[in-house]
Amino acid sequence: MSTVPPEAIGLAALDDARIKARAIRETRQDAFFRGLLFAAAALVLIVLGAAACSMLWGGRLAFQTFGWDFLVSDEWDAVGHRFGAFVPIYGTLVSSAIAMLIAIPVSFGIALFLTEIAPAWLRGPVGAAIELLAGIPSIIYGMWGLFSFVPLMAEYVLPWVNEHLGAAPWIGPLFQGPPLGIGMLTAGIVLGIMVIPFISSVMRDVFRTVPAALKESAYALGSTTWEVVWKVVLPYTRSAVIGGIFLGLGRALGETMAVTFVLGNAHQLSLSLLMPGNSIAATIANEFSEADSDIYLSSLIALGFLLFVVTFIVLALARLMLRGLERRDGR
Amino acid sequence: MNRLKPTVSSIARGLLRSVCLAGLAGAAMTGAAGATDVTGAGSSFVYPLISQWSTDYNAATGTKVNYTSIGSGAGIAQIKAATIDFGASDKPMAAEELAQSGLAQFPIVIGGVVPVVNIDGVAPGKLRLDGAVLAGIFLGTITKWNDPAIAALNPGLALGTAAISVVHRSDGSGTTFNFVNYLSKVSPDWKSKVGEGTSVQWPVGVGGKGNEGVAAYVKQIKNSIGYVELEYALKTGMSYAALKNHAGNFVQPGLDTFEAAAASADWASAKDFQLVITDAPGATAWPIAASVFIIVYKQPKDAARSKSAFDFFRWSLEKGQARAKELNYVALPPALVKSIEKYWATEIK
Numbered sequence: 065m066s067t068v069p070p071e072a073i074g075l076a077a078l079d080d081a082r083i084k085a086r087a088i089r090e091t092r093q094d095a096f097f098r099g100l101l102f103a104a105a106a107l108v109l110i111v112l113g114a115a116a117c118s119m120l121w122g123g124r125l126a127f128q129t130f131g132w133d134f135l136v137s138d139e140w141d142a143v144g145h146r147f148g149a150f151v152p153i154y155g156t157l158v159s160s161a162i163a164m165l166i167a168i169p170v171s172f173g174i175a176l177f178l179t180e181i182a183p184a185w186l187r188g189p190v191g192a193a194i195e196l197l198a199g200i201p202s203i204i205y206g207m208w209g210l211f212s213f214v215p216l217m218a219e220y221v222l223p224w225v226n227e228h229l230g231a232a233p234w235i236g237p238l239f240q241g242p243p244l245g246i247g248m249l250t251a252g253i254v255l256g257i258m259v260i261p262f263i264s265s266v267m268r269d270v271f272r273t274v275p276a277a278l279k280e281s282a283y284a285l286g287s288t289t290w291e292v293v294w295k296v297v298l299p300y301t302r303s304a305v306i307g308g309i310f311l312g313l314g315r316a317l318g319e320t321m322a323v324t325f326v327l328g329n330a331h332q333l334s335l336s337l338l339m340p341g342n343s344i345a346a347t348i349a350n351e352f353s354e355a356d357s358d359i360y361l362s363s364l365i366a367l368g369f370l371l372f373v374v375t376f377i378v379l380a381l382a383r384l385m386l387r388g389l390e391r392r393d394g395r
Numbered sequence: 396m397n398r399l400k401p402t403v404s405s406i407a408r409g410l411l412r413s414v415c416l417a418g419l420a421g422a423a424m425t426g427a428a429g430a431t432d433v434t435g436a437g438s439s440f441v442y443p444l445i446s447q448w449s450t451d452y453n454a455a456t457g458t459k460v461n462y463t464s465i466g467s468g469a470g471i472a473q474i475k476a477a478t479i480d481f482g483a484s485d486k487p488m489a490a491e492e493l494a495q496s497g498l499a500q501f502p503i504v505i506g507g508v509v510p511v512v513n514i515d516g517v518a519p520g521k522l523r524l525d526g527a528v529l530a531g532i533f534l535g536t537i538t539k540w541n542d543p544a545i546a547a548l549n550p551g552l553a554l555g556t557a558a559i560s561v562v563h564r565s566d567g568s569g570t571t572f573n574f575v576n577y578l579s580k581v582s583p584d585w586k587s588k589v590g591e592g593t594s595v596q597w598p599v600g601v602g603g604k605g606n607e608g609v610a611a612y613v614k615q616i617k618n619s620i621g622y623v624e625l626e627y628a629l630k631t632g633m634s635y636a637a638l639k640n641h642a643g644n645f646v647q648p649g650l651d652t653f654e655a656a657a658a659s660a661d662w663a664s665a666k667d668f669q670l671v672i673t674d675a676p677g678a679t680a681w682p683i684a685a686s687v688f689i690i691v692y693k694q695p696k697d698a699a700r701s702k703s704a705f706d707f708f709r710w711s712l713e714k715g716q717a718r719a720k721e722l723n724y725v726a727l728p729p730a731l732v733k734s735i736e737k738y739w740a741t742e743i744k
Contacts, residue, residue, distance in 0.1 A: 141596035214615050244616050246601050329565030329602030340601040350604055354567025354593050356468040
């Protein structure tokens with residue numbers, strides 16, 4: 065820095081024209097680069113829009129024929145050509161809700177254990193195991209569900225549930241029915257186990273980002289581990305945690321193979337979680353190849369569009385919730 | 396996580412490359428094998444047989460027959476779009492529909508549907524049902540195994556008081572079509588409330604995907620009843636029911652009773668072989684026998700391919716039927732083979 069080489073002096077003396085030319089060139093490059101990035105981002109929107117439009121177009125016959133009835137009718141009659149999406153929509157939402165009820169607390173526990181409590185030598189293996197779980201194909205979960213988990217549910221869990229919860233006030237009707245082992249509750253539990261790795265690995269990663277200084281200050285003030293987690297770690301990472309939860313929820317809503325194995329695939333509306341039901345993705349996977357009339361095919365595509373809409377609404381609600389939380393915190 | 400990334404992406408790249416190579420190899424192979432190759436698609440029920448035939452036929456003549464199992468409905472759609480040389484369907488097309496598209500159809504092999512049950516202590520073939528009771532069970536009007544209607548058919552068989560769990564197909568299927576076609580024929584209640592089709596609105600029960608799905612559900616759920624192709628009923632060692640046929644006799648499912656059904660069916664008066672052979676009149680006929688139909692163009696665009704396809708069908712009917720028996724399909728009765736060959740001579744250009 066102390067001595068300036070002679071060439072540099074020569075460079076500095078270059079005429080204005082070359083500097084200008086270079087500035088123009090670089091502005092152009094920048095504009096090109098900006099355009100490229102814009103195109104990359106726009107591609108997502110175009111693909112999203114095109115997918116939604118083509119499904120809406122494919123399902124137009126169903127929407128025209130049945131109108132709003134398509135959303136609220138529980139009929140699914142391929143012989144009489146009458147279709148309604150209520151049973152699959154209900155099944156999709158309920159099985160995902162059960163999955164979330166199980167997956168959120170368990171994932172939270174796993175993530176906290178790994179970041180706050182587990183000894184260092186255990187963190188690596190357990191963390192790797194969770195990531196491996198995320199890599200198991202969903203059909204394996206489905207087969208495990210049908211061949212190992214369903215008999216367990218039918219033999220031991222459901223008779224107990226039926227006896228002890230079936231007679232309870234308010235929630236009783238949810239737990240009445242024959243112990244088939246196949247049904248909404250089983251599907252929800254299998255789904256829950258499936259999404260745990262997704263939610264817990266996101267939670268673990270964000271819990272790690274909490275500055276040690278914050279946690280240590282709280283400990284220094286005499287906080288218990290629970291207080292540190294509840295009052296320091298969670299508020300600091302809240303938006304990312306909710307993001308992780310909705311990543312898992314998005315996966316649960318669209319899951320096909322694992323659900324179709326254990327859900328029962330029956331177009332019957334039943335309040336009981338022990339009874340078989342159907343989900344949007346399972347219905348499409350089961351019936352698409354043999355949909356032998358135009359209105360049948362169109363109804364299935366319309367179902368696909370509705371899954372799109374349901375997912376969109378759920379994610380939009382998550383965003384709103386997040387914004388509400390942030391506003392409350394004055395951020 | 397980060398350390399994993401390069402490995403994951405390199406695996407993905409490797410996979411992509413091998414898929415591309417396989418695709419190229421596939422394209423090269425189809426390109427190399429002459430113009431007389433035959434392609435067909437449709438019924439998944441007949442797939443094991445046609446693919447076995449195709450191997451045998453290729454060994455005997457050098458002609459390749461490619462058959463993809465995409466489902467009967469999709470097979471009909473593909474032949475209508477003329478993307479394949481023949482379609483195969485478990486459900487016959489109506490004569491008017493055939494005429495509209497310039498298509499012809501004929502049966503190629505017989506199979507059948509068998510009710511399977513999972514009741515402790517009931518050996519295969521011991522439970523006896525008739526059409527009305529079977530329809531009642533699948534309608535949900537007969538809900539317990541000790542229902543008087545079932546007990547009347549099964550004197551001396553202890554069935555217990557358990558509730559019946561019904562298992563049906565969740566996907567559209569020719570198996571379902573033949574099963575509900577039978578129920579519609581024997582039960583006016585079924586006909587008016589549910590009807591017939593490749594998928595119907597089931598009043599009760601859980602749905603399994605494919606024959607294997609129904610078989611798995613019936614095995615998992617105690618006191619359940621479902622329906623599968625014969626092959627699955629025999630192979631999986633499940634308990635199946637004997638059925639009362641049109642002539643009033645109880646018959647066991649098997650190749651002989653399926654054959655009796657095919658032989659006693661009234662093929663002669665069925666235009667374009669449009670006949671579902673359920674509830675056949677023969678004394679020993681199995682009531683839910685089914686035939687698989689081949690659908691072709693009457694005036695094919697490519698004469699060479701069509702000739703090659705018909706050579707294959709002729710070979711199948713004359714030499715391939717022994718192989719069919721090995722795989723638990725039923726050979727067509729000789730009289731029917733004759734009328735099919737006559738149909739070819741008069742209908743196909």
